[in-house]
Amino acid sequence: MKALIAGAGRLGTQIAQVLAAARNDVTLVDVDEDRIAELEGHLPVRLVPGDACEPAFLEHAGAHTADLIIAVTGNDEDNLVISLLAKRKFAVPRVAARVNDPENAWLFDRNWGVDTAVPAATPLISLIEEATGATDTVSLLRLSKAGVDVIETAITPQSRAAGRTLAEITLPAGTVIATVVREGQPTVPTPEMRLRPGDELLLVSHSATEQEIHAAFQ
Structure with missing residues (x-):
């Protein structure tokens, strides 16, 4: 599976590590060039600095061949734009997006290209099933x-x-x-x-x- 993750914060890096460990082809992007540089050598994934809200950059990062795009930036507006581009422009089969502000949750649906909306409180995004327990x-x-x-x-x-x-x-x-x-x-x-x-x-x-x-x- 080819996965593209937008947002290299803690959640994004954890997702990238997990998917890479399961032998998936993973690309992690972030608008913060310093953050991408900081992660060099620490993750077995392709790291690309740039703005995932820009269609040209998304294409450069591999959206046109991605099986899955995950938008986990800290900004709901960005996550919605990335999801919409992924689904409408690049026809990505599966799109998951993080909801930072619960008041915006109603927007994260198929109309915005979101197949799976993940609340910010979720410790690590679940692509197939969300975490169901609260133990360690x-x-x-x-x-x-x-x-x-x-x-x-x-x-x-x-x-x-x-x-x-x-x-x-x-x-x-x-x-x-x-x-x-x-x-x-x-x-x-x-x-x-x-x-x-x-x-x-x-x-x-x-x-x-x-x-x-x-x-x-x-």
């Missing part, structure tokens, strides 16, 4: 075609994994750690990385349950 380990995303689950778990001072390296943690079969979000920044996981309270991990698995992931870290 939540199944966030199911890539139905690939049969892949993306599961998030947060490290607390009470977690058994706190202070341990990733190499010391036994993961369920068919499970890999996609990223460790530390102090709001996605970090490429290495076996030597020692987990700290406050770390958030995104794991990709073909078979593990939320309970099995919880048992490994909590």
